Amino acid sequence: MSVAIDESLRPILCAYNPFDDVARPQHADGRFSQVHVPAVLRAPREQLLAAIDAYRVRRFSALVDLPASRVIKVLGHRGAGKTHLYEAVLHREDGAPQLLISRDTENFDEGMPFEEYMFQLLMAALNGQHPVYGYRFFDVLAAQVTRRLLLHTVRELGPTDRMFVQCPSRWRQFRLLWRGGEESRDRFDTFAAELQPPAAAAELRRVCERQQMSPELLADLVLARLSRLEPGDSTQSCIRRELYGAMIRAALLQDRDALQGFLEADYQAGSRARVLHRADVVRQLLHAVREVCALVQLPVVYVFDNMEGLLAPAGYLQPRRAAAFLEGLAQAVDHTRGFLFLVLFEQGLYSQALMHAGTFARSRLDLGVHVPGHCRVAELELQPPTRAELSDLVQGRMAGLRSQLPGGNSVPAHFPFAPQFLEELGQLSGMPIRGRIERLRDEYNRIVFGRCDLVAAPVDVPGPNEVTREELERIWEDALLEAGRSLEVAWTDQQVNLTRGLSQLLQAALPWPEYLPQLDAACQALPIGDNPRHGFATLVRCTQPPARVAIGFLLATGAGMPLDMRAKFAAFSDEKTRANWLIILWPTGKSGGDLVAALPTKTREVWEECCQQRAVCLRAVDRVSLRKIRALPLFLENARKQDISLSDDLLRSFVRERCVEVFPLVIPDPQVTEHGN
Amino acid sequence: METEVLITPDHVMPRRCEVSPALLAQSPESVIITTRRGRAVPLSLAGYRLRMGGTYQIRVTGPVRDVRLIGFPRLLVQRQGDPRECTDDGVRYWCREFRVHRASLFSMITSLGIYPEELEIESTLLDGRKVSVCVPVVLELGFTWKIVLLLVLWAFVLSVSELVSTAVRDHRTELFESPVPWLRALVLALLYPVMTFVRRVHCLRKRAGELHQHFDTIWRLPERGAHDSAEQHGAGPTP
Numbered sequence: 001m002s003v004a005i006d007e008s009l010r011p012i013l014c015a016y017n018p019f020d021d022v023a024r025p026q027h028a029d030g031r032f033s034q035v036h037v038p039a040v041l042r043a044p045r046e047q048l049l050a051a052i053d054a055y056r057v058r059r060f061s062a063l064v065d066l067p068a069s070r071v072i073k074v075l076g077h078r079g080a081g082k083t084h085l086y087e088a089v090l091h092r093e094d095g096a097p098q099l100l101i102s103r104d105t106e107n108f109d110e111g112m113p114f115e116e117y118m119f120q121l122l123m124a125a126l127n128g129q130h131p132v133y134g135y136r137f138f139d140v141l142a143a144q145v146t147r148r149l150l151l152h153t154v155r156e157l158g159p160t161d162r163m164f165v166q167c168p169s170r171w172r173q174f175r176l177l178w179r180g181g182e183e184s185r186d187r188f189d190t191f192a193a194e195l196q197p198p199a200a201a202a203e204l205r206r207v208c209e210r211q212q213m214s215p216e217l218l219a220d221l222v223l224a225r226l227s228r229l230e231p232g233d234s235t236q237s238c239i240r241r242e243l244y245g246a247m248i249r250a251a252l253l254q255d256r257d258a259l260q261g262f263l264e265a266d267y268q269a270g271s272r273a274r275v276l277h278r279a280d281v282v283r284q285l286l287h288a289v290r291e292v293c294a295l296v297q298l299p300v301v302y303v304f305d306n307m308e309g310l311l312a313p314a315g316y317l318q319p320r321r322a323a324a325f326l327e328g329l330a331q332a333v334d335h336t337r338g339f340l341f342l343v344l345f346e347q348g349l350y351s352q353a354l355m356h357a358g359t360f361a362r363s364r365l366d367l368g369v370h371v372p373g374h375c376r377v378a379e380l381e382l383q384p385p386t387r388a389e390l391s392d393l394v395q396g397r398m399a400g401l402r403s404q405l406p407g408g409n410s411v412p413a414h415f416p417f418a419p420q421f422l423e424e425l426g427q428l429s430g431m432p433i434r435g436r437i438e439r440l441r442d443e444y445n446r447i448v449f450g451r452c453d454l455v456a457a458p459v460d461v462p463g464p465n466e467v468t469r470e471e472l473e474r475i476w477e478d479a480l481l482e483a484g485r486s487l488e489v490a491w492t493d494q495q496v497n498l499t500r501g502l503s504q505l506l507q508a509a510l511p512w513p514e515y516l517p518q519l520d521a522a523c524q525a526l527p528i529g530d531n532p533r534h535g536f537a538t539l540v541r542c543t544q545p546p547a548r549v550a551i552g553f554l555l556a557t558g559a560g561m562p563l564d565m566r567a568k569f570a571a572f573s574d575e576k577t578r579a580n581w582l583i584i585l586w587p588t589g590k591s592g593g594d595l596v597a598a599l600p601t602k603t604r605e606v607w608e609e610c611c612q613q614r615a616v617c618l619r620a621v622d623r624v625s626l627r628k629i630r631a632l633p634l635f636l637e638n639a640r641k642q643d644i645s646l647s648d649d650l651l652r653s654f655v656r657e658r659c660v661e662v663f664p665l666v667i668p669d670p671q672v673t674e675h676g677n
Numbered sequence: 678m679e680t681e682v683l684i685t686p687d688h689v690m691p692r693r694c695e696v697s698p699a700l701l702a703q704s705p706e707s708v709i710i711t712t713r714r715g716r717a718v719p720l721s722l723a724g725y726r727l728r729m730g731g732t733y734q735i736r737v738t739g740p741v742r743d744v745r746l747i748g749f750p751r752l753l754v755q756r757q758g759d760p761r762e763c764t765d766d767g768v769r770y771w772c773r774e775f776r777v778h779r780a781s782l783f784s785m786i787t788s789l790g791i792y793p794e795e796l797e798i799e800s801t802l803l804d805g806r807k808v809s810v811c812v813p814v815v816l817e818l819g820f821t822w823k824i825v826l827l828l829v830l831w832a833f834v835l836s837v838s839e840l841v842s843t844a845v846r847d848h849r850t851e852l853f854e855s856p857v858p859w860l861r862a863l864v865l866a867l868l869y870p871v872m873t874f875v876r877r878v879h880c881l882r883k884r885a886g887e888l889h890q891h892f893d894t895i896w897r898l899p900e901r902g903a904h905d906s907a908e909q910h911g912a913g914p915t916p
Contacts, residue, residue: 061804062695149699156704157896159720160813160885164892173722177881181720189707224896229699240697291696 012404013416013448018397019441032091037396040389040433041081044380045088048072048342050371052089052098055299055340063287066294066338070369071329074344076382079434082344085382086305089342091132099137099293099300101125108310109496110321111527114328115282115335120496121302122289127259129485138259142247143201144296146222149244150204150252151195153222154188162188165217187211204251219252235281239288247292257557263533264560278532283335290338301340308346309637311353319356326357330364340369347381385433387426394422394440416447472654475638476631483631487623494630498553499536500525501629504636505662506540508655528552528577529570534563537571539579540666549668550579553621554586562602569610581668582614585621595620617669628659705800706739708810713774715765723793723884724813727777732757735773735796735812740803744771747809748797753778753816773798777816790818791877793884813888815881832866 021035051072057065076082090100101121108117126138157165162184163176191211194200200207208215226244230237246258293300304310311322329341345353354362368378385393395402395413405411414422421443425436487494503525528550529535537552550571556564571579586595595618596607607618632655710718710725713732718725727733737744744760757774764770780792794816799809840859843849 060696061701145700152699152702152704155702155706158810158812159709160722160724160888161892161896163722164889165896173885176722177878177885179719179721179726181722182717185709185720192706221896226699228895229703230697240699244697244699288697291700295696295700 010448013401015401015404017441017444017448018401019437019444032087034400035397036084036088036091037393038093039392039396040385041085041088041382044074044382045085047371047377047380048074048085048089049092050373051369051377052299052301052340053096054369054371055301055338056096056297057294057338058297060291060294063337066290067369068367069333069336069339069341070367070378071333071341071343071365072369072377073350073365073379074342074382075347075350075379076344077347077432079432080382080384081433082346082382083305084433086303086342086344097296097298099125099298100131101300101302102131102305108321108325109527110324112532113279113282114325114332115279115286116532117328118302118332118336118339119282119286119289122286122300123259123263124486126289138247139250140201141292141296141298142250142258143204144198145244145247145292146251147195147198147201147204148295149222149226149248150218151192153218153225154192154195156225157188157221159185165221201251205254208252215252219248222248222252236284236288239281239284243288243292261558264556264558278530286336290336294338299340300338301342303342303344305344306637307344307349307353312349317349317352317356322353323356323358323361326353326361326365330357330361333364333367382432384428384431385426385436387423390422390426390436393437397440417443472639472650476635476654476658479631479635479638480627482634483627487627487630495534495536495553495555496525497633498555498626498629499538499551501632502551502662502666503538505629505632505655505659506538506666508632508636508651509659509663510652526574526576528574529567531563531567531570534560534567535570537568537577537579537582539571539577542581542668547581547668548577548579549581549583549666550577551583551585551666554584554618561600562606565599565603565606566610569614569616572614580615582616583666583668584616584618585665586618587621587623587626615668619665621665622661625659625662625665628662632659701806702739702802703808704810705737705741705802705808707737708798708800708812709736710734710796710812710814711736721815721881721885723815723881723888724795726815726817729753729777729779729790729816729818732774732776735775735798737771737773737798737800738768739800741771741800742803743801744773745799746773746775746796747799748795748811749775750792750794750816753780753792753794754796771800779818790873791880792816793880813884815884828870830866833863836861836863836865 055067057067059065074082074085086100086102092098102125126141127136129136159181163181166184168176191207191213194207194211205215208218223245226241226248230240230244242262246262249255249258249261290300311317311325329343332339332341354365357365366378368376371377391413394415394417398415402411402415412419417440425439428436431439486497525536525538527535528537534556537550540549540551541547542549550568552568552571554561554564554568565584568582568584571577571582588595588598596604599607599618610616710727711734712718713734715734718727718733720726735744735746746756749756755776755778757776760771760773762769763772775796780790792815794814796812796814797809798812799807801807837859
């Protein structure tokens, strides 16, 4: 089965092994297009794309115009190409816009209502960067919506209003009493004509400048129209006003924190007699954002990949977690419109998880999406590639090298493999695509580089599941980069991640170093109190002296900050935590001095009101520590994704070494007693 | 106790969860007034200036399927024909023709021939929604100067006939010997157009002031306490 290679071609073929990347680039900087072969998994990909496009509404005038929320399950064995399929959908060839919300951005908490979880994922996705194009989704969405609002505003300005907008001088006003208003009218007509094409959204400020219109003035006009058309203090009106207002400020005034203002607004405030439940508010928040997405034909798809990490974080399925997830998903299908849920399950895990779901959830999971040309799509099962797909795969991966070969077109399709080898590989039953690519990689190594890793691997070369220190460093650096990116945007969205990150960090460092004699027990991240946005803390049990220490992050700014502060104090009263110590970590730029005095007035008032007779500490946490705390869960998840098993000792020493500055933050201050500060 | 059937009023329609009105167009793309031949009408700070006796067109462009003129001064404006869809230079628009009548002589003299009014145009958009637009107009006498001259002449003739009849009746000869009475008559006659001009400016300014006030009411943001409260809370750390 060996094949002879022309020695003159060997230098070209030795440039790299095109089968090194198994399914998707293993490195963050890898280019997906280099490993993606469109012929592979074409049918399920086309079905998925068609289903996603079914959520792109052409006409939208009422909620019923949105398709009902549905779930599509993608099932396959380990290595069947689920994640690759997701990446292929993400990098779709036609480039049609879509909002794919990946689970990676936030972790599921079974105690949190599912719609709250959905909303947080949605906000994180809007606030984060597009995984392919790099722009911030909210900015693009805001520009498009603002263009539309601005266009409507300009058209609604009456003929005389257009003159008053420009505040003419007294002399000009006197002249305008007779005639001359045509100039203003035509100027606004030209402006409206420039705003008309959707492409104008990309250069909104430039269009304003070209027409010598002040963005601040235009923002005021659009906001005034918004107040007029969305009057009252009903929750829906408030949400819409805040959301569109945030978009207008982001697009016209380039206010990057505008979205934060929308998230921090308290929609329960006001003189309304009926106080809404948080679930109702969240549902309306979701609807308002979905409405905006529908307006710009943007399908919103939740993608739950790597379900093993979600439902079986410890290596085995957690029944309560699986039931909570599937029931929550089913509730979301019933209560929302316009969302598509894509759940990528490992076949065996899905069967196990389904056993813990009730009939209510099962029936909702099987509803499926009606796609023109594909009938109903509810479940896609990924099959191993056929012989023809394998051939396409070889050709696609070899395309880069083939183009450099002399007479590249005349080289046979199976080059450099023997046809018998591909034939046999295609006939192997049950082997998923990842296994086949690994076989191709090894065969390529054997043919081109003249070595066989499977047969005679050198002793010092690690196997696929072992990890070197350098590899660990690389994964850690990638995680730090990713953490840095996620912390560039609003920190409030990071409450869950940071709390969980701190918990995992402390857990990984167990037993704690000698300089932390007081702490000695497991720790966990818990939701506390009744504030679903800010109510999270890491609970650490302390043996010397015996205490239960809750550690929370004060991340909110502006109007949300007092709420965040108050939510942390719920750690004392919450039944799950029953803490008698509280450490609040505040990411402020101030490193010394009186931190309490540095708090904004309202927040300080909450602090003074709540900290009476309690052991509370307010500490500053710097950006570096925050990044490390955020990076740890990403680091562990990336390691898990790459099938890297970390020994406890290696992980412990690595975490202790890398996160040394985090540990002092969690030691209770001996000068602070339970009787007050 | 007898029971009875609950009667639902006929006009009640099933409630729909509508999208935000802010995201929808609340007016056609453009509404302009032109002459019958499609020429531009002067636009002032008090509105379109329409001449009495003239015929005009309201041209509405955009995704519209019907146009109606629903609010107008019925004594001065009369709708003509039915609205129709026209095309001009490849631009399709809906056209509604109307004629501005002359007011009575007494009304013209007392109001000095200027009428600030408003035309309300209702358009039915393609999605079935009806939106209305108010266009301010100033209806005024056409050939203003001709009428002013006519009035001056009329006042002058009246003065002269008064002088002559008085002179003949009282046998006074100074009328024919001194120019003073003639000048006095001329000044009196010229006062009328001056008064007309002043009144006209006043009227237009008043109307422009009203429209400015309306603009402020509609297009100025109400004072909001939100910014103040945000400042009061402090900016806090920013990421």
